[in-house]
Amino acid sequence: MDKEAFSPIEEIIVLVMIAVFIGVLYHKYSVMELKAKTEVTKVDLYNLNLAVELFKVKNGNYPGDLTQLYKSGLLENTLQKSKFADNKIIDPFGNAYVYDNKTGRVFLSKKTKELLNAKR
Numbered sequence: 001m002d003k004e005a006f007s008p009i010e011e012i013i014v015l016v017m018i019a020v021f022i023g024v025l026y027h028k029y030s031v032m033e034l035k036a037k038t039e040v041t042k043v044d045l046y047n048l049n050l051a052v053e054l055f056k057v058k059n060g061n062y063p064g065d066l067t068q069l070y071k072s073g074l075l076e077n078t079l080q081k082s083k084f085a086d087n088k089i090i091d092p093f094g095n096a097y098v099y100d101n102k103t104g105r106v107f108l109s110k111k112t113k114e115l116l117n118a119k120r
Contacts, residue, residue: 037092041092041112045097048099048106051069051074052066052069052104053104055068055069055072056104058072059072062102062103062104063101064101066088066089066097091112093111093112095108095109095112096109097109
């Protein structure tokens with residue numbers, strides 16, 4: 001029997017196999033991305049808290065907000081993937097870090113905590 005093309009069933013099987021392969025790769029990518037963002041967030045929190053303590057040592061008091069850390073030069077190259085928006089430092093998940101200027105501690109936002117707890 002001389003075949004010149006694939007049958008429709010063969011084409012469907014190949015397309016289904018490709019779709020399953022893409023689905024598996026997408027899931028693995030999503031898991032890796034979540035792990036990476038989580039680790040970056042941990043490092044950023046550590047660096048922010050350290051910068052707040054350094055600010056207190058240099059100036060005798062905690063900064064009024066986190067933007068003062070940038071202005072004083074304590075955060076220039078320490079944050080990994082975080083960015084500024086509306087004078088707030090945004091975590092890799094898109095939520096602002098929470099800063100308590102009375103205690104000098106930086107925390108994750110409620111939304112980020114909920115997101116991380118839901119993904120586990």
